[in-house]
Amino acid sequence: MKSKSKLARPGFMTLERKxxxxxxxxxxxxxxxxxxxxxxxxxxxxxxxxxQTLIGKEGLExxxxxxxxxxxxxxxxxxFVRNITSEIQALLTNVPIILIFSLLISxxxxxxxxxxVFARSLFFIPVIVASGxxxxxxxxxxxxxxxxxxDESAIFQVxxxxxxxxxxxxxxxxxxxxxTATSQIFDLSWRSGVQILxxxxxxxxxxxxxxxxxxxxxxxxxxxxxxxxxxVLAPNCILVTVYTIIDTFTDTSNTVMTSIxxxxxxxxxxxxxxxxxxxxxxxLVILGIIMLLFGRKVDYST
Amino acid sequence: MQLSNRTKQKIGKxxxxxxxxxxxxxxxxxLLFPILVMITRAIRPYTDMYNPxxxxxxxxxxxxxxxxxxxxxxxxxAMFKTLRIVLVSTLLSMFTCSMxxxxxxxxxxxxxxxxxxxxALTVMxxxxxxxxxxxxxxxxxxxxxIGSLIGLFTGDxxxxxxxxxxxxxxxxxxxxxxxxNGIFILLFMLNYKSIPSExxxxxxxxxxxxxxxxxxxxxxxxxxxxxVTFVMSMVWVWNDSFFPxxxxxxxxxxxKRMVDIRVLATNVLGQSAYASNLSETGIMFAACLIFVAxxxxxxxxxxxxxxxxxxxxxxxx
Numbered sequence: 328m329k330s331k332s333k334l335a336r337p338g339f340m341t342l343e344r345k346x347x348x349x350x351x352x353x354x355x356x357x358x359x360x361x362x363x364x365x366x367x368x369x370x371x372x373x374x375x376x377x378x379q380t381l382i383g384k385e386g387l388e389x390x391x392x393x394x395x396x397x398x399x400x401x402x403x404x405x406x407f408v409r410n411i412t413s414e415i416q417a418l419l420t421n422v423p424i425i426l427i428f429s430l431l432i433s434x435x436x437x438x439x440x441x442x443x444v445f446a447r448s449l450f451f452i453p454v455i456v457a458s459g460x461x462x463x464x465x466x467x468x469x470x471x472x473x474x475x476x477x478d479e480s481a482i483f484q485v486x487x488x489x490x491x492x493x494x495x496x497x498x499x500x501x502x503x504x505x506x507t508a509t510s511q512i513f514d515l516s517w518r519s520g521v522q523i524l525x526x527x528x529x530x531x532x533x534x535x536x537x538x539x540x541x542x543x544x545x546x547x548x549x550x551x552x553x554x555x556x557x558x559v560l561a562p563n564c565i566l567v568t569v570y571t572i573i574d575t576f577t578d579t580s581n582t583v584m585t586s587i588x589x590x591x592x593x594x595x596x597x598x599x600x601x602x603x604x605x606x607x608x609x610x611l612v613i614l615g616i617i618m619l620l621f622g623r624k625v626d627y628s629t
Numbered sequence: 630m631q632l633s634n635r636t637k638q639k640i641g642k643x644x645x646x647x648x649x650x651x652x653x654x655x656x657x658x659x660l661l662f663p664i665l666v667m668i669t670r671a672i673r674p675y676t677d678m679y680n681p682x683x684x685x686x687x688x689x690x691x692x693x694x695x696x697x698x699x700x701x702x703x704x705x706x707a708m709f710k711t712l713r714i715v716l717v718s719t720l721l722s723m724f725t726c727s728m729x730x731x732x733x734x735x736x737x738x739x740x741x742x743x744x745x746x747x748x749a750l751t752v753m754x755x756x757x758x759x760x761x762x763x764x765x766x767x768x769x770x771x772x773x774x775i776g777s778l779i780g781l782f783t784g785d786x787x788x789x790x791x792x793x794x795x796x797x798x799x800x801x802x803x804x805x806x807x808x809x810n811g812i813f814i815l816l817f818m819l820n821y822k823s824i825p826s827e828x829x830x831x832x833x834x835x836x837x838x839x840x841x842x843x844x845x846x847x848x849x850x851x852x853x854x855x856x857v858t859f860v861m862s863m864v865w866v867w868n869d870s871f872f873p874x875x876x877x878x879x880x881x882x883x884x885k886r887m888v889d890i891r892v893l894a895t896n897v898l899g900q901s902a903y904a905s906n907l908s909e910t911g912i913m914f915a916a917c918l919i920f921v922a923x924x925x926x927x928x929x930x931x932x933x934x935x936x937x938x939x940x941x942x943x944x945x946x
Contacts, residue, residue, distance in 0.1 A: 349839045350736025354744065357729035357814065360804025363773060364763060365751050371762035380761075435649060446653050448932045449660050455864055455924045456663060460887040461917045465663050516659050521861065525816075528853050532823055562819060569749070570812065577755040579871065587757050591875075596761050603758035610753055 376601035382594060389597075396601035407602060410582040411609055414575070418613075421518075422571050429519040429567065430560070433526035434552075447527070454520035459580055462517075521574070522567045529563040530556070565621055569614060576610050664921075670914035671695065691911075697901070698915035701893040707881040711867070712923055714795050714882075718802035719862040722813065723855055725805035730817025730854075731843055735829070745818070751811035756871065764876050767791040797877050798866070808865045808872065813858045820854040821847060860931055864924055883920060890916050 351358075376396055378389040400407045436447050492502045533555065541551040578584065583606055590599035665685070671694050673687030702708065733741050733748075756763075769788040771777045780786025791797050801807040805814060824847065832842040873882040880886070886893060894912040 346736055347738055350732045350738045350741075352839075353728045353732030353736070353843070354738070356725050356803060357732075357805035358744075359773065360725075360801065360806035361747055361751065364766070364801060364804065364806045365747075365754075365759070368759035368762035368766060369754060372759040375761065435652075438649075440646065440649065444932070446657075448928070449653075449657050451860075451928065451932075452660055452664070452925075454861070455928050456921050460868060460870060460884060460890075461667075461921060462663070464890065464913050464917050465666055513659055513662070516656060524857060524861070528816075528857050529819075531853060532820075566815065566819075573753050584755065584757065587755075588871075591757065591761075600758070600761070603755065607754050607758055614753065 372600045373604055375596055376604050378597050380597040380600070382596070392597070396598050397605060400598065400602050400605060406586060407583070407605075410586060411606070414581055414583055415609075415613070418572060418575055421575065422568060424515060425519050425522060425571050426564065426568055428515055429522035430526055430564075432519065433523045433530060434556075436523070436527060437530045450516075450523050451520055453517040454524065459578070463580075518571075518574070522571060525563055525567050525570065526560065529560055533559050565617075568617060568621070572614060572617070573610070576606075667914050667917045667921075671698075671911060671918050673911065675908045675911065694911040694915035695919065697894070697897050697912045698919055701890065701897045701912060702883060702886050702916055702919060703881050707883060707886070708919075708923070710795075710881055711883040714798050715863060715866045718798040718807055718866055719859060721799060721802035722805065722807050722810050722862050723858050725803055726810055726813040726858060727817050727848065727851060727855065728843075729805050729814045730851075731821050731847060733814070734818045734821035735847075745815070748811040748814045748818075751806060752809050753811075756808075760871075760875050764792065767797055767876055792876060792878055795877070795879075808862070808869050810862075813854075813862065816857060817851060817854050820851045824850045856931060856934055860928060863927060867924055887916065887920050 375389070377391065377393060379392050379395075381388045432450060436443060436450060440446075489502050489506050492505065493499075537555050538551055541555060546554065575581065576584075579588065583602075587599055587603050587606065590602065669685050669687065672690050672692070674689060674691045674693075677687045699705070699708075729748075732738070733744055738744070768790055770791045771780075771786060771788050776787035776789075791800070798807065802810070828846055828850070829842055832846045837845065868884055870884040870888050873879065873885045874888070890913050891909060894909045894916065897912065898909060
């Protein structure tokens with residue numbers, strides 16, 4: 328570095344130095360925001376978690392308690408650890424299913440067929456409508472069937488199918504699997520909207536000429552998928568996995584999040600911050616494991 | 630009978646097309662189900678609401694629910710004000726996230742790896758983790774230290790209470806730290822990385838400066854990311870009810886009203902003489918429809934743009 332700057336005339340920037348400087352110009356607004364509205368509040372929050380933080384007459388009143396909040400949360404309060412383990416268990420089954428489902432759907436939607444514009448717009452509708460707010464109203468009415476017979480307007484008449492299967496003397500385990508799988512299609516398609524979007528926008532960046540060349544060279548659809556489509560999609564696979572995990576974990580309807588929000592509403596800021604920080608550490612560890620397992624295998628240069 | 634390879638392929642293709650059509654029709658039902666439910670519940674009169682023989686088609690149509698729902702949501706002014714906040718902050722987010730993504734993708738910055746991790750962290754850390762300090766920051770906002778600096782001279786630090794001002798949204802978005810902006814930055818980064826560097830080189834050789842290269846050459850190539858960012862940011866900011874209920878404390882914000890829609894619907898009904906002819910449920914579903922309508926309309930327009938931009942990038946790429 329030093330020798331380079333000696334070589335350069337004063338007031339003259341080498342291309343590399345100039346380019347680095349301009350990089351920071353492009354990043355400046357975001358870096359300012361990152362520092363002010365993320366890094367500083369985040370570390371204050373860690374400070375809160377080590378205190379008993381209450382709102383008094385003159386703003387926040389803090390009493391140092393060390394790791395008392397964490398201790399209480401992990402070893403005395405029974406719910407926190409139990410909620411987190413059940414969330415992780417749900418995640419392990421849901422993430423691969425969502426990943427494969429959204430990949431298949433996006434490949435299907437990327438094909439050339441009549442009405443594909445309409446089909447695409449259909450699959451993104453959950454992204455737009457599936458806010459927790461609206462779903463809560465719908466679920467409150469439809470899925471619990473207030474004032475209605477149990478399977479009246481539920482999405483699939485799973486009960487009927489289950490009855491028929493039971494009459495055919497099919498094993499109860501298989502019936503439960505079928506019914507849960509069908510009732511999951513709704514959940515699945517409603518949680519895969521963004522993931523499909525991410526995959527599709529990547530698929531559309533692949534030039535058609537690649538496939539033309541491949542087919543001229545005699546590659547079949549299977550080969551061109553693994554040789555062309557998949558390498559391009561691989562970075563997006565990780566993005567989608569990470570997104571799904573974060574989306575599930577930060578979903579305000581999951582049990583850990585509801586308990587954190589409840590503590591906030593009870594104004595137990597110290598305890599709420601402690602559980603939020605702990606929860607974040609758990610997310611970080613899980614994502615770290617994912618990155619270690621899959622991150623290195625991806626060639627980002629494509 | 631011997632089938633030629635070609636006919637075999639043809640049969641396979643059309644069989645797949647049939648399967649695809651059937652599958653998509655099935656999925657269409659699943660995907661549209663909630664909207665259908667909302668519509669059928671919103672347009673039915675009270676008498677049909679708990680009638681088990683009526684599932685989809687009501688005995689008569691009624692628009693009353695919508696009028697009451699709009700009132701419960703705060704009327705047109707609330708709708709337009711919320712829409713303005715969401716739209717402006719989305720546009721600001723797009724501007725900043727694209728710049729940051731470009732900065733990360735195209736410049737040899739030593740810390741860029743760290744910055745990428747931080748972009749991911751802003752999405753990973755739930756806002757609930759740091760919302761209380763964030764609230765206090767906006768309650769006593771010192772304009773990035775400038776207020777405190779003035780305070781050194783006047784003895785009284787200059788702070789503003791921004792929790793009642795919509796500039797909270799604009800400040801967060803112009804700085805690229807609004808709802809889930811980290812993911813947009815990463816999206817732009819991936820997009821800019823995929824653009825061949827020869828394009829940039831050519832622009833430089835032709836004498837374009839850094840900013841001109843960015844705005845004229847790189848930006849148009851990132852159109853798919855812009856469209857995706859626009860749609861997703863609109864949706865997330867519009868639907869986010871946590872931020873407006875903790876930091877931006879204004880009652881008109883639509884998502885915040887949607888949280889208490891049951892109470893609001895009951896209140897509106899209580900003030901009305903028609904109360905006996907209406908039900909909360911109908912009003913709630915009408916409110917849901919009104920709430921998602923702006924996003925659905927916006928999406929209808931943007932969808933076209935999305936396809937167009939995809940086709941264009943197919944030719945140039």
